[in-house]
Amino acid sequence: MPRLDRYSIFSVFLEGLRGQTGWGPAWRQATPKPNYDVVIVGGGGHGLATAYYLAKRYGVRNIAVVEKGWIGSGNVGRNTTIVRSNYLLPGNIPFYETSMKLWEGLEQDLNYNAMVSQRGVLNLYHSDAQRDAYARRGNAMRLHGIDAELLDRDAVRSMYPWLNYDNARFPIQGGLLQRRGGTVRHDAVAWGYARGADRLGVDIIENTEVTGFRISNGKISGIETTCGFIGANKVGLAVAGNSSRVAGMAGLSLPIESHVLQAFVSEGIKPFIDGVVTFGAGHFYVSQSDKGGLVFGGDIDGYNSYAQRGNLPVVEDVLEGGMALMPRIGRVRLLRSWGGIMDMSMDGSPIIDRTPVDGLFFNGGWCYGGFKATPASGLCFAHLIARNESHEVARAYRLDRFRTGHMIDEKGMGNQPNLH
């Protein structure tokens, strides 16, 4: 029987008839070749998307992705799956909107069901000042052709009548709604990009950790790994969470701190919340997965960490935010919590740029907004690696912007990474 290469209603039907025996693995277990044109370090969403777009849009054929764990083991499988493009600053708006548009066509492009669900992202406001700030943000978005609607209290109430509108300290006054925002099944994004890249000839090398870089006369010639040396003309780093450690092996010192962000899921309950809602007075964001669990999170723990777990004070803080916003979740039991390591940059915005080492490119500093950026990050990083120049929507994400004073500080917090 031939292996089915494309997923379609016919292949699902046919496989139903022949007992699901014809499906092949979504990607090969590749063994490394001695040399590649491009090696991407990091097989998370961003690294896989980079490899995919390099092969698909930029015609690079000889590519490997090197991942220290297994595909889906890092932050691509640890986030709260939210996608949105409700940014304020000029450097960010076009980039995140490019990402949003790529999400909208992703499943057709990849021939993979990533469960892209544009269920709407609603950011609540609780004061006049916050309303004005959200109006400004919404206007900035609309000037860039992005959908945004400022809702008053009654309009929010018609969407979610059971929120706590009369909280004594933080009554809900309204919200900023981006209807095109929503959620995407995070694991499926990794799997879909891995499968798509694999079909275009990319070698995905799992369980192989980079231990060093071979650099001579300021130019990179390959990477040392736990499976030996792999030669490469160009190397791209997409290892957010561990950027400082990996880039440190190439002698770079980055404007990044690693911090832990926790996320949570409750037991499965009946359909309860059909969009994404965020609490503007604290930090709490929630959606409901298709399995019924409430998926939510809040702030980072606030101290440097490489441990993929956090501490109880932040758990308490997140749950207090949830209870303030929607008291009826009080008797829902928490099923799981986990932590992921974020590259917190010095201005809260990412970096996609060349490095002082010729042929070594850097992608990182995603803070806790990396998931929604996955497609555009891959596209822009592929553009940078293939053309050796920044993609037009990622030109602001320069590594030297802290030196030149061109920070993109969406929250206005300055160089204090745990406040972004």
Added chain:
Amino acid sequence: MRINCPHCGQRSNDEFSYLGDASIVRPDPAAPNANEAFYAFGYERANIAGPMQELWYHAAGCHAWLVVTRDTRNHEILDVKSAQEVALERQKAAGTAQ
């Protein structure tokens, strides 16, 4: 995570607020390389995976600044000193070096 404050004893980490790497020292503004040194001071971080000296402030306690040595890989706290003590030690070490 509990921090053993030298003044207050074992306290939960939510009584403290975090500033960051305690090994960073403000550069001399009169030095010839001050521009570069202030860039590194402001923006470059060692981001250590392992034991790291950090500044914590006991906001809900004695209001003291502490230098906590903590392993960032597993959150184990190895040492806590008052920041004043550490600063005086550094000053003394710098004095003997000259």
